[in-house]
Amino acid sequence: MSEKHIERSYDAASQKMIKKADEENIKIAWDRYDAMQPQCGFGELGLCCKVCNMGPCRIDPFGEGPQEGVCGATKDTIAARNLARMIASGAAAHSDHGRDIAHALILAAKGEAHDYHLKDTEKLKRIAEIYGIDTQGKSIEKIGEELGESCLSEFGRQHGELRMASRAPAKRQALWRKLGITPRGIDREVVEIMHRTTMGVDNDYKNIINHGMRAALADGWGGSMIATELSDILFGSPKPIRATVNLGVLKEDQVNIVVHGHEPTLSDVVREAAKDAELLELAKKYGAKGINIAGMCCTANEILMRHGIPSAGNFLQQELAILTGSVELMMVDVQCIMPALSGVANCFHTKLVTTSPKCKFPGVEHMEFKEEKALEIAKDIIRKGVENYKNRVKERVDIPGEIKGLVAGFTTENIFHILGGRYRATFRPLNDAIISGRLRGAAGVVGCNNPNIRHDWAHISMVKELIKHNVLVVQTGCSAIACAKEGLLTPESAFEYAGAGLQEICEAVGIPPVLHVGSCVDNSRILLILSEAIKEGGLGEDLSDLPVAGAAPEWMSEKAIAIGFYFVASGVYTVFGTPHPVLGSENLTNYITNELENVVGGKFAFEADPIRAAQMMIKHIDKKREALKLPPLMYEREPVRMSNNG
Ligand code: SF4
Ligand code: MSK
Numbered sequence: 001m002s003e004k005h006i007e008r009s010y011d012a013a014s015q016k017m018i019k020k021a022d023e024e025n026i027k028i029a030w031d032r033y034d035a036m037q038p039q040c041g042f043g044e045l046g047l048c049c050k051v052c053n054m055g056p057c058r059i060d061p062f063g064e065g066p067q068e069g070v071c072g073a074t075k076d077t078i079a080a081r082n083l084a085r086m087i088a089s090g091a092a093a094h095s096d097h098g099r100d101i102a103h104a105l106i107l108a109a110k111g112e113a114h115d116y117h118l119k120d121t122e123k124l125k126r127i128a129e130i131y132g133i134d135t136q137g138k139s140i141e142k143i144g145e146e147l148g149e150s151c152l153s154e155f156g157r158q159h160g161e162l163r164m165a166s167r168a169p170a171k172r173q174a175l176w177r178k179l180g181i182t183p184r185g186i187d188r189e190v191v192e193i194m195h196r197t198t199m200g201v202d203n204d205y206k207n208i209i210n211h212g213m214r215a216a217l218a219d220g221w222g223g224s225m226i227a228t229e230l231s232d233i234l235f236g237s238p239k240p241i242r243a244t245v246n247l248g249v250l251k252e253d254q255v256n257i258v259v260h261g262h263e264p265t266l267s268d269v270v271r272e273a274a275k276d277a278e279l280l281e282l283a284k285k286y287g288a289k290g291i292n293i294a295g296m297c298c299t300a301n302e303i304l305m306r307h308g309i310p311s312a313g314n315f316l317q318q319e320l321a322i323l324t325g326s327v328e329l330m331m332v333d334v335q336c337i338m339p340a341l342s343g344v345a346n347c348f349h350t351k352l353v354t355t356s357p358k359c360k361f362p363g364v365e366h367m368e369f370k371e372e373k374a375l376e377i378a379k380d381i382i383r384k385g386v387e388n389y390k391n392r393v394k395e396r397v398d399i400p401g402e403i404k405g406l407v408a409g410f411t412t413e414n415i416f417h418i419l420g421g422r423y424r425a426t427f428r429p430l431n432d433a434i435i436s437g438r439l440r441g442a443a444g445v446v447g448c449n450n451p452n453i454r455h456d457w458a459h460i461s462m463v464k465e466l467i468k469h470n471v472l473v474v475q476t477g478c479s480a481i482a483c484a485k486e487g488l489l490t491p492e493s494a495f496e497y498a499g500a501g502l503q504e505i506c507e508a509v510g511i512p513p514v515l516h517v518g519s520c521v522d523n524s525r526i527l528l529i530l531s532e533a534i535k536e537g538g539l540g541e542d543l544s545d546l547p548v549a550g551a552a553p554e555w556m557s558e559k560a561i562a563i564g565f566y567f568v569a570s571g572v573y574t575v576f577g578t579p580h581p582v583l584g585s586e587n588l589t590n591y592i593t594n595e596l597e598n599v600v601g602g603k604f605a606f607e608a609d610p611i612r613a614a615q616m617m618i619k620h621i622d623k624k625r626e627a628l629k630l631p632p633l634m635y636e637r638e639p640v641r642m643s644n645n646g
Contacts, residue, residue, distance in 0.1 A: 009316070009455035011485055013247040013400035017320035020398060026347050028319045029338065033451035045584030046079035052199035061584050071199060079585035080205035081197040083561070084212040086580075088193040090562025091215050093335055094521050095155065095186045095223025096358075097263055101230045102151040104265050104371050108234060109144030113371040115269055118144045119236035123413075127229050131163050144233070151226045157185035164229075165221040168527070169534045171542040172571065176217065179599065181210060181569065183218035190215050205588050213569035213600065220566030225524035231302070235268050238305035238409035238518065240418070240511075245484040247317065248403030249310035250326045254292040255283050257385045258312055258321055261333035262519065264302035266355055266369045266378065267295065270331065271309055273378035279386060286389040291382060296321060297336050298477055298519035305409045305518050313485075314456070314478035315556070316449040319344045325396035329385030333369070334359045336448070336557065349391040353381055406489035408516040410474070412528040418509055427536040429509075430472075434547060435538050437633045438501035440470040441621035444526045444567070446479050447552030447560045450578070456482035458553035458577050458610040463488055465614035467513040470499035470635060471621065476523050479554070480516045488514045500635035523563050526550075527570060540628055544571025544601025547624040549617035553577040553610050564604065568592075571601035573620045575613045579606035 005015045005022070008030045021028045042048040042058040049069050050056040057069035059078060068074060073081075108116035118124055118140055125135050128143050131150040135143050154162055162183045165173065176182040183189055193215050196202035202211070232238070250256045257274070259267040273279070274291045283291050295303055296318050300311035312321045315336055321327055322344045329351045330341065342361045345352040354360050355369040355377075367384075369377055410418075419429045433439040443466050449455050459482035463473050467488075475483060487493050494506035498513040506513050517525045530543050539546055550567045552560045554577055567574045582588045597603040607613035 007454060008451070010457035010460060011246070011402070011455060013402035014313070014317055014320055014455055016398075016400045017247065017323045020323055021319070024347070026323065026344060028323075028344065029316060029340070030451045032340070042584075044581055046082050046581040046588075047075055047584035049073060049078040049081070051081065051197065059584060073203065075585045076205040076587045077203045077208070079582050079588045080208040083580055083582055083588070084193050084197050084208050086558040086561040087212040087216050087565055088190045090557065090559035091186075091219035091223065092190050093559050094219050094227065094562065095190070097334070097521055098223040098225075098227035098230070099152065099155055100263060100265065101227050101234065102148045105230050105234050106145055106148035106152070107371045109141045109148060111141070113374060115272075115374040116234055116371065118233055120233050123229065123237060124233045127233065130166065147233075148230070151230060154222060154226065155186045156188070158188060160184065162186070162218060162222045164225045165217065168221065168531055168570065169542055175542070175600070179210065181214040181217060183214055183222055186218045186222045189218040205585065206591055209588070209591060213565055216562050216565030217569050219562045220524055220527055220570065224521040225527070227521040228518070228524045231264055232411070235264055235302075235306055237413060238411055239414055240407050241305070241308045241409040242405060242407055243304050243308040244310045244403050245313070245406055245481060246402045246404055247312055247321060247324060247400045249294050249312055250321065250324055250399045251290070251292040252326060252397060252399055253288065254290045255286075255288045255386050255389045256292050256294060256327045257382060258294050258296050258327050258330045259299050259303070260296035260318055260330055261337055261359075262298040262335040262521075263333045264299065264306070265371065266331070266333055266374065267299045267303050268306070269374040269378040270382065271303055271307055273375055273382050276379055276382075279379060279382055282383065283386045283389065286386060288386070288389050291386065296330075299333060301408075301477065301480065301516075301519040301522070305516070311481055311484070314449055314481040316451065316455045322348055322350045324399045325393060326399050328388040328392065329353060329381065331355060331381055332359065335559070348396065349388060349393060351384060351388050353384065355381070402485070404485055404487050406484040406516065407491065407512055408480070408484075408489065410511075410515040410517050412525050412532060415515070415529065416532065418511060427532050431533055431536045431538050433501070433505055435630055437631050438470070438504060438635070439472055440501070440618065440633055441547030441549075441625065442472045442474065443548060443617055443621075444474050444476075444523070444550040445553065446476045446520070446523055446550070446563065447555040448478050448557050449482070449554050450556040453554045453577055453608070456485065456554075459483055460486045460488070462551060462553050462610035462614045463514055464497055465611050466617065467494075467498045467502055469618050470501040470633065471618065472502060472505070473514045474517050474526055474529065475514055476516075476518050476526070477520045479552075483514055484516065488512070489516050501633070520559055520563070527566070530570075530572075542571060542601065545624065545628060547621040547628070547630070548572060549620050550574040551576070551613060551617060553613060568596060568602035568604060569600050573602055573605070573617070575605045575607055575616055577606075577608055577610070577613065580604070
């Protein structure tokens with residue numbers, strides 16, 4: 001393996017496929033990234049504006065050229081507007097996902113989508129209560145329909161407050177009200193960003209960002225939370241489940257179908273359809289031993305968490321999966337789907353199929369998904385994959401052997417049960433572990449991959465450093481998949497990597513030191529875990545009192561910016577690997593990385609070195625422990641190193 005391939009990814013399976021791409025002269029994300037160098041400095045610093053036709057305008061970062069746009073906008077205004085628009089896009093993406101799930105729930109409840117059933121009826125009633133729905137004497141279907149409609153109305157709500165935001169601690173809600181950033185309607189806050197940031201409206205960078213936080217909160221405590229909760233109701237709440245991850249989950253002797261994107265609506269039935277006797281028979285006819293469904297990105301996380309369907313990898317592995325030469329069909333829905341996929345698929349026999357009216361590619365077959373005919377459409381898609389097996393070129397098949405086991409499927413509710421034991425569901429043992437100093441605190445490590453950082457390396461290095469210092473880690477998205485590939489998402493990994501206190505807890509309760517809580521919208525689960533910890537008592541009154549921190553070490557998506565802002569606006573210190581595009585404005589940079597702490601209790605930091613970033617998070621956790629007057633940590637020594645079988 002050459003230096004170049006090793007430098008690009010930490011993951012051995014990916015290195016092999018990157019090498020193969022090189023040998024076959026197939027351009028993939030890293031090559032396109034290199035070809036893009038040097039990237040636009042104005043864009044990187046947030047100093048380019050094209051919101052009106054007097055522009056585009058750019059501010060000279062060296063102070064020698066123009067310092068104002070044609071309209072007079074300063075670097076502070078321009079950079080803040082650009083950042084706020086990133087929040088708007090990210091919040092829109094998550095929330096539109098939530099809207100689609102609400103729509104699917106209504107169809108299922110009305111009996112118009114026969115392939116779906118309301119699976120978690122207990123949660124249905126609990127969430128219905130939050131929406132003030134009287135459940136007495138009503139059928140499950142009626143409650144489901146009313147809840148779906150109530151959630152849908154949250155998107156267009158014009159007055160009042162989002163109902164889900166009432167789940168935050170009282171002190172936090174009061175602060176949001178005082179600051180005027182309690183989210184009203186989900187769509188409303190996103191639209192208002194677009195209004196404020198158009199030419200000639202909001203020129204005060206702080207005012208722009210404060211509204212950005214409101215829209216981000218509408219995502220985390222609104223659209224994303226609706227997506228998570230209604231998915232649990234419709235597809236079943238996850239439970240801890242063992243599964244496998246990495247390109248090695250693809251099978252040499254089976255039809256491989258990869259489901260990629262974000263939404264669980266189609267992938268959940270694809271999994272069902274793959275068991276169809278007629279399709280299995282057809283696969284045999286073509287010489288395949290079966291039909292293998294594997295996930296990619298967050299669609300993978302959705303079906304991994306609920307059904308243990310293997311994950312072929314994370315964001316930067318989508319092209320690499322096709323490069324194995326073993327994928328008959330890749331089916332995509334929405335978000336994080338590289339436009340380059342069609343070109344790479346054309347180099348192999350792989351069929352790419354789009355399924356959402358929101359996501360089409362020129363020249364790529366579109367098989368539109370409709371909830372009303374979910375299973376039928378899923379079978380049609382699989383059939384296409386099965387029929388494509390005969391076109392597989394055996395000599396080009398090259399599946400890296402790397403594969404790891406993991407435990408996924410943790411949620412706010414089941415952590416509650418696991419910790420409290422069988423008879424008394426409670427967060428008490430978690431709070432007590434932190435209060436007594438056995439656990440230092442907790443961290444959420446989430447987000448994407450980005451060719452500007454060695455693939456997976458930052459996630460894995462950061463998480464190892466955190467657990468070594470007795471910080472319990474919760475993860476979502478591509479970050480969770482990265483750490484799963486390193487074996488960190490198994491209970492056994494505690495013995496190898498965790499500090500002594502965390503090790504004790506993992507051993508006593510049988511959990512991994514790194515908990516996979518789902519897809520990107522499931523970051524809302526982390527908000528609720530934090531809220532439950534406050535409710536349990538002994539760790540302060542507000543989320544900003546908790547000894548916790550967040551991070552997105554390899555972020556690339558606008559959605560990561562929205563997530564970052566809803567954590568910061570909820571009071572959480574959050575470290576990003578590479579900076580937001582704001583460094584061209586010293587004022588804006590100072591506002592979000594410094595002053596914001598006095599406003600909302602949380603703030604951002606930017607640090608590319610994952611170990612240093614982890615240490616910054618640990619320092620912050622220790623600062624919070626001190627403020628809570630918690631006793632010193634029980635274990636400051638290095639972790640006990642034991643082999644997996646010892
Ligand atoms: Fe230039 Fe102002 Fe128009 Fe932006 S809004 S493009 S800074 S004139
Ligand atoms: S899929 S948003 S690359 S985490 Fe959610 Fe991964 Fe980031 Fe997409």
